[in-house]
Amino acid sequence: MKKTVNKSAWAGLLCAAALLALVVILENVLDPNKNIMVFAALKKGAVYALVAVSMNLLNGFTGLFSLGQAGFMLLGAYTYAILTIPVSQREAVYYIYNGSAVNFSLPELFGGGAFGLVLGVVLALVLGGCVAAAVAWLIGLPVLRLKSDYLAIATLGFGEIIRAVFQWDKLGPVTNGANALKNFPTFSSFNITNGSGETVLRLSTFTAFLLAGICIAVIVLLINSTYGRAFKAIRDDEVAAEAMGINLSKHKRLAFVISSFFAGVGGGMFAMFANQAQAKTFTTAMTYEILLIVVIGGIGSVSGSCIAAFLYVAASEWWLRFLDAETFIGGFKVPLLRNGFRMVVFSVVIMIVVLFFRRGIMGDKELPDLLKKRRKEGAK
Amino acid sequence: MQYAISILLSGVSLGGQYALIAIGYTMVYGILRLINFAHGDVFMVAGLMMVYLTASLPLAASIPLVLVLTVLLGFIIERAAYKPLREAPRMSVMISAIGVSYLLQNLATYVTGGLPKMYPEIPGISNTITIAGVPTKVVTVVTPVLVLVLVLALTQLIHHTKVGMAMRAVAKDFETAQLMGIKINAVISVTFIIGSFLAAVGSVLYFTNYQSIVPLSGALPGLRAFVAAVFGGIGSIPGAVVGAFIIGISESVIKGSSWSIFSDAFTFALLIIILVVKPTGLFGEKVTDKV
Amino acid sequence: MKENVLKVENVTMQFGGVVAVDNLNLEVGKGEIVALIGPNGAGKTTAFNVITGVYQPTNGAVWFQGEKIVENHPQGKMKQQYKGEHAGDYAQVLAPTPDKVTRLGMARTFQNIRLWKSQTVFDNVLIAKHCRATSNVFSAAFRLNRKEEAVQRENVLELLETVGLADVKDEPATSLPYGKQRRLEIARALAAEPKLLLLDEPAAGMNPQETEELTAFIGEIRDRFHLTVFLIEHHMNLVMNISDRIYVLDFGKLIAQGDPAAIQNDKRVIDAYLGVSEDA
Numbered sequence: 001m002k003k004t005v006n007k008s009a010w011a012g013l014l015c016a017a018a019l020l021a022l023v024v025i026l027e028n029v030l031d032p033n034k035n036i037m038v039f040a041a042l043k044k045g046a047v048y049a050l051v052a053v054s055m056n057l058l059n060g061f062t063g064l065f066s067l068g069q070a071g072f073m074l075l076g077a078y079t080y081a082i083l084t085i086p087v088s089q090r091e092a093v094y095y096i097y098n099g100s101a102v103n104f105s106l107p108e109l110f111g112g113g114a115f116g117l118v119l120g121v122v123l124a125l126v127l128g129g130c131v132a133a134a135v136a137w138l139i140g141l142p143v144l145r146l147k148s149d150y151l152a153i154a155t156l157g158f159g160e161i162i163r164a165v166f167q168w169d170k171l172g173p174v175t176n177g178a179n180a181l182k183n184f185p186t187f188s189s190f191n192i193t194n195g196s197g198e199t200v201l202r203l204s205t206f207t208a209f210l211l212a213g214i215c216i217a218v219i220v221l222l223i224n225s226t227y228g229r230a231f232k233a234i235r236d237d238e239v240a241a242e243a244m245g246i247n248l249s250k251h252k253r254l255a256f257v258i259s260s261f262f263a264g265v266g267g268g269m270f271a272m273f274a275n276q277a278q279a280k281t282f283t284t285a286m287t288y289e290i291l292l293i294v295v296i297g298g299i300g301s302v303s304g305s306c307i308a309a310f311l312y313v314a315a316s317e318w319w320l321r322f323l324d325a326e327t328f329i330g331g332f333k334v335p336l337l338r339n340g341f342r343m344v345v346f347s348v349v350i351m352i353v354v355l356f357f358r359r360g361i362m363g364d365k366e367l368p369d370l371l372k373k374r375r376k377e378g379a380k
Numbered sequence: 381m382q383y384a385i386s387i388l389l390s391g392v393s394l395g396g397q398y399a400l401i402a403i404g405y406t407m408v409y410g411i412l413r414l415i416n417f418a419h420g421d422v423f424m425v426a427g428l429m430m431v432y433l434t435a436s437l438p439l440a441a442s443i444p445l446v447l448v449l450t451v452l453l454g455f456i457i458e459r460a461a462y463k464p465l466r467e468a469p470r471m472s473v474m475i476s477a478i479g480v481s482y483l484l485q486n487l488a489t490y491v492t493g494g495l496p497k498m499y500p501e502i503p504g505i506s507n508t509i510t511i512a513g514v515p516t517k518v519v520t521v522v523t524p525v526l527v528l529v530l531v532l533a534l535t536q537l538i539h540h541t542k543v544g545m546a547m548r549a550v551a552k553d554f555e556t557a558q559l560m561g562i563k564i565n566a567v568i569s570v571t572f573i574i575g576s577f578l579a580a581v582g583s584v585l586y587f588t589n590y591q592s593i594v595p596l597s598g599a600l601p602g603l604r605a606f607v608a609a610v611f612g613g614i615g616s617i618p619g620a621v622v623g624a625f626i627i628g629i630s631e632s633v634i635k636g637s638s639w640s641i642f643s644d645a646f647t648f649a650l651l652i653i654i655l656v657v658k659p660t661g662l663f664g665e666k667v668t669d670k671v
Numbered sequence: 672m673k674e675n676v677l678k679v680e681n682v683t684m685q686f687g688g689v690v691a692v693d694n695l696n697l698e699v700g701k702g703e704i705v706a707l708i709g710p711n712g713a714g715k716t717t718a719f720n721v722i723t724g725v726y727q728p729t730n731g732a733v734w735f736q737g738e739k740i741v742e743n744h745p746q747g748k749m750k751q752q753y754k755g756e757h758a759g760d761y762a763q764v765l766a767p768t769p770d771k772v773t774r775l776g777m778a779r780t781f782q783n784i785r786l787w788k789s790q791t792v793f794d795n796v797l798i799a800k801h802c803r804a805t806s807n808v809f810s811a812a813f814r815l816n817r818k819e820e821a822v823q824r825e826n827v828l829e830l831l832e833t834v835g836l837a838d839v840k841d842e843p844a845t846s847l848p849y850g851k852q853r854r855l856e857i858a859r860a861l862a863a864e865p866k867l868l869l870l871d872e873p874a875a876g877m878n879p880q881e882t883e884e885l886t887a888f889i890g891e892i893r894d895r896f897h898l899t900v901f902l903i904e905h906h907m908n909l910v911m912n913i914s915d916r917i918y919v920l921d922f923g924k925l926i927a928q929g930d931p932a933a934i935q936n937d938k939r940v941i942d943a944y945l946g947v948s949e950d951a
Contacts, residue, residue, distance in 0.1 A: 027901070047387075056476060057796065059471070062581065063471070065471055065474060067478075103527065139652075142655055142656040143652065143655060144653050146655055146659050147752065149413075150610070150655055150659075153415060153475065153603075153610065153651070154416060154605055154651060154652065154655070155606070155646075156603060157603055157607065157644070157647070157648040158648065160599070160603060160644060161644045161645045161648050162650075163644070164641055164642075164644060164645070165641070165645060167641075168641050169641075173520060182914050190408045218812060221812045221813065221814065222808070222811070224814040225808075225811035225814070225816075226760070226800075226801050226804050226806065226811050226816070226823075227801075227808050227811050227812070228800060229790075229794060230798060230801045231797045232787065232789065232790065232798075233787050233790070233791075233798045233801075236788050236789055236790065237785050237786070237787055237788070238785035239725075239781075239785060240781070240785040240787065241787075241798075242769045242770050242788070243723065243725075243769050243770075243773060243778075243779055243785075243801070244767065244773060244798065244799045244801075244802065244860075244863055245770045245773035245774045245778075245801070245802025245803075245863050245874065246770055246798075246799075246801060246802060247768070247770045247771075248768070248770065254808055258808075283487065284599060285482070288478055288481070288482045291478060292478075292479070292482070295475055299471070338490075338493075339490075339493060339494070340489045340490035340492055340493065340494065343486035343490070344483070344486050344490045345428060346486070346488055347479065347482045347483035348483065348488075350479050350482065351461065351476070351479045351480070351483055354461075354472070354475055354476045354479045355460075355461065355464055355465070355476065358465075358468065358472055364789065365529065
């Protein structure tokens, strides 16, 4: 029993390592300037995969319905940005407010250079997660004692409000008001350059994958631990779970706080991907997008969320772009195609999945489960 | 003093408009235990329909047409997106509602090209009048009156007609009502029809005050109306109305102060407070799960 | 009687104007098997729910292993509505949640089986061990609790062997036949390491043979795990065969108590219950 567990853990690690190696090779063989779409989709896919898995931890594994994901991402993104903008850039970024109220930058505090960059970025991401987790704890305190419906509405409200608060003028010296925060380290900062500034080894996509991979691995470990099992018990039957000694409010709060922590980290990574952090990007529509990724992948499946995240991002950012462009084929204007059509097609597809393929791509199974099943059938 | 009156007037009118939306939320929740996330967007679509219909039709024709089309939209949404999931877990229905909301918003973005649309002037209620020395639009006065009339009519319907009795029965106990031969689907459809109708009326009143309309115009009023419904006690119609007036007036007061950016934060704080102090809302009944 | 494990003292449970349990007093001694019987709607499950913390009683107290765990008195609107006795006897408010009661050493089963549907037989029992785990969320996620987890898994396996479910341990819980699901629910309750086991109609829906097996099974686990058992049941064969003592509840009131022979001959009981109900 134990040996098979170890074996599958090793297999998982090996697969992850192979995937990371593949990403590095791909990034250094293909010319990123000619394949902007591919790499943008890969990076955004990695970020969305993490956020979707964090949402799945709550919606799929604990049975709580939260709609605050974008709000928690916002907290993570702003924390990350505020802590990592180089001091020399602050004047330029906060030009409206005559400089920033925060006058240090974590990567520089750690002595700059490659070491300072890695440590500073990781610490800033973790702190971003912590801020999101702390806010989640505060919201959860009153709301999680109640029926789970109220969590949905309270988090939805939180997502709407946090955006307004971060654009508040008086917070300008910290949040830069409605303007974007930028010039902080992004994924591209992890590309290795030589003395003359030429890129020797591109590691930007690799960084995104590595960070998301580590976080997802931690979530998977949690789901398979005794706490993860308690979460699933709450999802399946709350009354029975409580009767068997599981403290409902404590465990619900735990799931909510952990989920928000990783949403915060994901938000920081989103800022790294987008090269900026701006409150107005973290809309409720973004939460909906992530929720729909979870649904498409299968509620209660981590691998499903990951696959769906990449499919969704690739489709929306890359494969279906043509739907938004007015197109002429031999003088004939293709009807319907114009700005916004892509999202309409998308929402229709999503409604079809929700109504007719409710289990999504993976149901509540994981990738290894499917492989095992196939092997078993093959053996028969 | 004048300033206070004008704030109060706009608060009451806003509250009335929220009340019309909140009733739709509270009735659907009472019967299906579903937060109909698409309701705010139905409200927005009603506004957009008005914009497009008045472009080619006279006002007298477009207002009734908007009401009919919105009712139809609400009916179709229920039949297409919620009815097939009657036996599914509640989370699936909630997700379906979010899917519909997303679809309506994206459709609206596509149709309008994402640009704000000007809401047509409606003679009679767009006009300015002066009350107690304060200039205001007629709609400000019409709204509370209309709300009262509609709510009274609705309570008559619920308490003195057969379909109203059926609605109360279904809200009390879905399964037993079904076993007693009540046509569940018909009752649910009626609920959505009433909700959408009131949302359409609300949208005419609301957008007359706000003039421009964008695809996201429904989201926040919808959220506030839902909070109002929770505040008043979800499932209770008088509760929704009272809650809506409280939310509307406090929003108007805060918007008039220097804390205007926190008006939604205040609404949200109000929600949290009521959930902590009295989770069943002002008029809600306590429901205990059977073990 | 030996020392008390459970003592219910003047418990009244009133829902609005309806008195579901009226001034209930009962005691369950260490190592005993005690049954609570009565016609449908007599308030048996309500009494269970008060003992396990699901409901907060309107008035009265519950003692467990010599310690007062539940106490309440009429408050607010109830002050006027209260129809029971002993209203002035209790001043404290003690209202533990069910999980806390379980961690104190009480575990229960449900009248309508409540297994975790998506989990396997093994996991259903393993999850019940969670309340005895000492690891925090970090040590659990990063597998610093390996030893504890291994011990738990071993215990669960042993437990499943004891109850005769080891061969189906990897099946989904809901795929089991009805009788085995009941047995699994008991195994799950045992995994929480209780001193007192509360069974809510464990034989409901079982055929005579299954009931007989269950009767033997309850006796077995009592001896093996040094348990005290308190059960609600309608199957008179089971109740009469197994119980050391019986309490009879009718319309929320205790109408009789004693050993099986005494209960079988009690006129009030026959009138209220045995005389009119089928003798299964």
